[in-house]
Amino acid sequence: MSGKVFGVALGPGDPELITVKALNCLKKSEKIYYPATQSSKGNQDSFSLVILKQLDVEEKKFIPINVPMSKDRSHAVKAYADLFLKVQKDVEEGKQVSVVSEGDISFFSTFSYLLEDFRKNSVDFEMIPGVPAFILGGSVGKLPLVTQNDKLLVAPDLENKPELKALLAQNQTVVLMKISKVREWIKEFIEESKLQFFYGEYLGTEKQFTCTDMDSLRDRQIPYFAILIFYGNK
C-alpha cells in the first residue's frame, strides 16, 4: 500500500456527528495528528483531542501538533511547516496518516495551510468533509438556516454595527463566528435590532449552551467557540 495523508473532519463536537467515512479512515490510519494550542505556561488545550478520545480509535496513534497561542502568525506558520515535514516523511515511508480538524476540513481549517506544500512536493492527499458548527446550529436551534431562495452569509470578522447591519440587509441568514472579538457591542446590537437569533457555545459537546432570547444571553461571558446566527430580513 502506498503512503497517503488524509485531512479528516471530526465534525462539530458530538463524537456521533463524525461521518462514517471519516471514522473508518481514522481506524485505518497509522498516525493521527491533531491541533493543540499551547499557552505560555505550557498548558495544552485541544478540542480535537476531546472528540478523538470519544471515538473507537486507538489512543496510541494520537500525536499533538502544538500551535502556540500568539497573535504573531509566524509561530503557527512554523508549526504547520514542522507538521508538513513529519507527514511528508510518513508518506515517503508508505504510511497512511491523518491530520484532523474539528468541524469541516476545508472550512477555516488548519489543513488548508498544508495543501500548497503537499502539491509542490507531490505528497498524495485526500480530504474527508464533515459537519461545520454552524450547520449543527440550525439543527440544535430547530430553526432552519435557509429555505427556498434565501442567501446565507458566514462572516468570521466584523468591524462594527453598521457593517453587520449592511450584511443583514443583503442576506436572509448571517452566521457570525469568532464573536468573542465583538463581545463589546454584539449584545447591544441584538437588543436594538430585535432580530430573531440563535446563540450557541461549544455546540455538540457536554459544555453546550444555546439560547434564542436576550435574557439568557445578557450576562453571559462569550467564549472563543461560540457562534451567532441571525435570521434577517424575512
Place this chain on the structure above:
Amino acid sequence: MSGKVFGVALGPGDPELITVKALNCLKKSEKIYYPATQSSKGNQDSFSLVILKQLDVEEKKFIPINVPMSKDRSHAVKAYADLFLKVQKDVEEGKQVSVVSEGDISFFSTFSYLLEDFRKNSVDFEMIPGVPAFILGGSVGKLPLVTQNDKLLVAPDLENKPELKALLAQNQTVVLMKISKVREWIKEFIEESKLQFFYGEYLGTEKQFTCTDMDSLRDRQIPYFAILIFYGNK
C-alpha cells in the same frame, strides 16, 4: 418508548458521508419517509432513495413522499401537509420515525416546511445535521472554501451578471446553487471574470463530475444537482 420524529440528513450523496448519528437513527426508526419527485407521466425520481438503498437499513421501512414536479408551489405544500398528518399519526401511536433529506436537514430542506406544524401540534421532533453538497465541494476540489477571515456566501438564486459581480466584490467565496437556472449566462461570466472556480455535478455519487477549468465546462449541459464555487477577491 414515546413517539418522536427525526429530521435526518443523508449527506451529499456518498453513503459513507452520512454521520454515525444519522445512520444509527435510521436503523432504529420504524418508518423512513423520503422525498421523491414525480413527473406528469408518473415517473418517480429520488436522490434520497439512491442514498438510502446503499445504507445498511431495511428497505421495507422506506416510504416515498411524492412531490409533483411543478412550478406551482401549492402541489408541494399539499404534499407536505399530507406528510405532516402521516407523521403526526405515527407519533401518536408511539412510533419513532424519520423524514430524510439529502445534504443537511436545515439547509434548503423540505423538513423545514413541517416544523411549524410540529410545534403547533406538540409533535416531538429532533434534527440530525449532515454534510451539505457545497462543503463536500471544498474537499473534492481540494480547494479550501474559507481560511482566516474570509467571508463565504451561499446564493441559490441570481438575477444577472452585475449581481454576481457585486457579490464577489464583497465576499472571498461565493457558492452558487441551482445554477441550471442561470445556464444562459454563467459560462460567459466565468470566461470574462477569469476567477478561480470549482464546478461539481452530483457530488458524492457515481455520476459525479467536477472541473476547475473552462475547457471542460464549456460544452457541458448543467443539470439541477450542480454547484459552482467561486474563489473571489483574493
